[in-house]
Amino acid sequence: MKALVLAGGSGTRLRPITHTSAKQLVPVANKPVLFYGLEAIAAAGIREVGIVVGDTHAEIEAAVGDGSAFGLQVTYLRQEAPLGLAHAVLVAGDYLADDDFVMYLGDNFVVGGITSLVERFRADRPAAQIMLTQVPDPRQFGVAELDAGGRVVGLEEKPALPKSDLALVGVYLFTAAVHEAVAELKPSWRGELEITDAIQWLIDAGHRVESTVISGYWKDTGNVTDMLEVNRLVLESLDPAVRGKVDGASELIGRVLVEEGAVVRGSRIVGPAVVGPGTRVTDSYVGPFTSIGAGCVIADSEIEYSIVLSRSSITGVRRVEASLIGHDVEVTPAPNTPRAHRLVLGDHSKVQISS
Known part of the structure; x- marks a missing residue:
């Protein structure tokens, strides 16, 4: 089994930090969030990892190296533009070949790791296995619809009228069946090849798609509020x-x-x-x-x-x-007189001033 780690996004919600840094390398408790994902993959017994990189490839490659520091063998896969999660699978097709794989979004944080999820997939081997969690506003996520038995019957990306409050967490497991699915996709209204569409294709083609609803902690660290919350959570267990x-x-x-x-x-x-x-x-x-x-x-x-x-x-x-x-x-503090705020701010900065 291999892992596919997505680290090619531009991190627009973390600007201006991500104008000069890859969003996956912004630290949580002084360790890049990407490293937590790589450690979780290694802990699950996976050794071969393909990392999909984009414009920030040099920074990612310098930080991760050949993966030996994590007990991994890392191969870098270049994605010329962030054209969707399913496009990343398409880019990695030759590397993944016929192997089962876990796809892990490099800026996501899952408490407790993915070992139990991987073990369940290895034992059961559905065409796809997804992680779900309840969210207050599912319109911001890929959303799953389950039948009475808990089987996945439908998926939709960022729906205006969600059919449930179950959002897809950024960890997916697939057999090689997904390659046929991504090859059939057309770009969505967002101009991307959606992984939700690929999983829906598997369902429509009669493949089995299983889900796990997690009650533990998950965060997409794509904005400042979530970064601070994950930092808080990790520091709670600080030695x-x-x-x-x-x-x-x-x-x-x-x-x-x-x-x-x-x-x-x-x-x-x-x-x-x-x-x-x-x-x-x-x-x-x-x-x-x-x-x-x-x-x-x-x-x-x-x-x-x-x-x-x-x-x-x-x-x-x-x-x-x-x-x-x-x-x-x-x-630094501003001079006392005259009372004024002197600011030098980059694009997309956010400042709150008490005056």
Whole structure:
């Protein structure tokens, strides 16, 4: 069995962060979200992984390498444009050949991994097996309709009038039967080859499609709100440790991880929180559910429920919360007089100002 990991999307909902970074590499608890998926695949006993990449291929390839760090053998498959999930299967056709495979969206996060799902598929081998979860607004997702026995009878992508509240989670399992399905597809109204249409084709052709409704946690980390929520969830199980230096004037409360080379002076950190390698925290407060990346500076400031990417600095600021701060960012207070906000913002930025 192989895995097909999709890491070619442009991440428009995470702009401006994704103008310069692949969305799958935005960190959760200081580890790229893509890595959690690769670890889940390895834990399920799968070794051969094809990663579908697009314009950010160089960054993805530099981060993942040959996959050996995860116990995987990685092959990169180039998708010239993000033309849909089923198009990614089409691109990977030669690589997948006649093997069964799990398709995993690289920016999705599933608590508990996929091992039980893979084991069930291997034992039962339907043409397709999908994961479903209840969502408050199914219009934003692929939606499944089940019969009284729980068998999948219909699928629709982002329907205006959903027939259920069961959305497809970004993990799918297929036999080679899906290749015939994707070869028959025409682009949807979105101009994409939809995986929901491919699964519907399998159903209409008489193939068996099974589903699992998960009650655990799943998130598509495609926007800032969901990134922060996944970061919170991962930090809940953080193993505390002090590998850097914390002076006697500082206080660490709860689950706090201070990475190697980090220095904490005259500060209070309330976990769960992680301070990345080489980061300096001085005369500051770091509140719960905060991940600070490598080589950052937090000085005379307060920050809580936020993600700070590497090499950024926050100096003299009260207070930062529920924020996603990119690489090499400088956050400083404005001059007291005249009272004004001085902003240098990239495209698609979002700013809230208390005045």
